[in-house]
Amino acid sequence: MMIYPYGDTTNDGAMQLSFTLPLKASALAKEAAKSLVKKMGFEKTEVVSMQDLGGDFSFFVVYGHTTTGINTDDIQVVEAKFDHMDRVQVDEYIEEQIGRKLVVVGATIESDAHTVGLDAILNMKGYHGDYGLERYKNFEVYNMGSQVLCEDLIKKCKEVKADVVLVSQIVTQKNIHVKNLSKLMDLMEAEGLRHHIIAAVGGPRISHELALELGYDIGFGPGTIPSQVASYIATTKKERLENE
């Protein structure tokens, strides 16, 4: 199916854009903004706002109609598939299908000092009314906190015989999160842990696709709630045990 953005009429292709140009607010700058958007393939472009940002910068809000559409049949999505259960169901599932507690080790690694995402998933209190993994009967959770060296995380995984390693990466600039995550994966491979442990990564800039690319089993993006992570862990662990 061919689709176009929707403004107020089917297939009108209407979009809003906002951006800054390194030019003083002026007739020239306004025309530059318009030309830029036209060059991007927009028609009927309209610069609705030009604001002087001081110095040699100005900020634009531009509307335009794109002539580019997209055929949804051509699109492939990499999406993690698992049944979403609630906490009680997950606990029961683990009890019945696995028969022991699953050990989860979580950390934000290397330079990342932000634990908001990790805590949202692991802490008793959870996130968005959904209890965290610590609250589950059948998870044994080790939350190592922030700025954990990959080496230390691996040591801990060995020590407690982790079933799952859960890594959160929030702050990222110049793709440092990719570097950190690759390092952990390399070390896990080198230590021969990779195949025993389910490796999950979460964060605002993490997609499932990126996670797979980096060698992880799953990536959780923004808005993930703990029971999703719990469901994934439980069902994946069962599959693994069956395949062993």
Next chain:
Amino acid sequence: MEKLKLRLKSEPVNRAKEISKEIVEDLMDLIRENTTTSIERTVLRLFGIIGADIDDTPYVNIIVKQLMKKGVLEMGASLYVLNACVHHDEEPEVIAKMVAEENLDLTEIPMGDYEKINALSQRLTQAAMDHIAKIKDERDKLLYETWSDPPRPYKYVIVATGNIHEDVVQAQAAARQGADIIAVIRSTAQSLLDYVPEGATTEGFGGTYATQENFRIMRKALDVVGEEQNRYIRLVNYASGLCMPEIAMMGAWEGLDFLLNDSMYGILFRDINMQRTIIDQYFSRLICAASHITINTGEDNYLTTSDAIEKAYAVTASQLINEAFALKAGMEPKYMGLGHAFEINPDIKDGLSYEIAHALLTRELFPEATLKYMPPTKHMTGDIFKGYAMNTMFNFVSVLTGQDIQLLGMLTEAIHTPFMQDRYLAVKNADYIFNNTFSLGKEFSIDDDSFISQRAHKVLEQAIELLEHTREVGLMQSIEEANFADIKRTQTGGKGLDGVIKKSPKYYNPFEGAFRRLLNLDDEVFEGGVH
């Protein structure tokens, strides 16, 4: 600006302050009896030692490490460096190079003539104190005489490009757009470095390193815009961490105006050893107090890790402890940028009533403090339009309740470090709300039996409960019990305990005394003398 009034009862307020004072007094022996590697490095920096060896290890680290290895750091680093200066008839920076590059062993130089050492110590100490005073006076003159202090709430924005030269472009643009205060976000994890990097940063992660050179570059850039705009633009950086006193010194030296400086942040949120932090925060606050640097405390962090309604009292308790520590370091209330945040889940019914209650509680508990109010971050989602609406409410509460420092919320919080236009939109939002609701506060009064008043008193009572327990068991034990931010830390755990050294009875540090005399702190001997 006319703000709302809560009419907080005085009895619980006085009780809370008294308990906090006792909590802090209980730690003064620890502070008095110990020094740290970071304090000793600060002293050496004050003597004019800057620079690093070819491996980028700062000279001050090399010297302190040598003295530590020889087991004499308990005497204070100053004595050995001064003795070497007298012996070689050189300035401290030359001695530093000799230690770093020629393996000069400071402990092998025979202790020389005490009178000469004393005289040199006095000259160098006075020179440093004079420089700090000069920087302070110049800033105060620009701020209050040449131009005037901008109306409150001050508009505070951050830059975080990782490249100081790019930071300059963004900071100058933000100042031209109307920002009053610019903070340069530090490179991720700098708080855990046990040294301060040297030189200008062109590639940092998540921010730009706090270095003396970066401070200098940004101060100069803001002065240029200030001149053009006829106002003074304040500059902020971050001191909390393993190098708290050193960064305070560098801030004082280069004319910074605010420093993030919290007595417990490093312990709780960065797992820095608690003894180290408590000792370091004192010396760093002496420097801030002497330099008229406004400290900014980090209570907003309690609300990003815990629920903002449930744990509101932790913010209040921490503010009270931070205030008590600052008072002990001779700081005037107006230089206390006690922190709090607008972090209540936006889906909660009547959430704004809670926010107003909490903001008014902070305002009235600390009437003279320069309060720092932090924007929503935890519940920012990537929906920039909702985020912009939340920031509007945040600005509204700030002006209504009389906050002082408004860390402007970015609509792209949770997405990326701010684009230039994000800061512009934030400043325009604040300008609109601050102007549009300027006198609104005086149009309303709050009943004593209203939800807002009851809520504020309840949070204060809860905070007092925590403080009473903390007084009973001691602050360090209370942190061990995870009473703050639900985070458990131990007295001997965390990073940096190896940098805590028990002072010898002959310990010498001329600056401790110099700062304490300047700040009229009790005359009890802290610094020892050259014996």
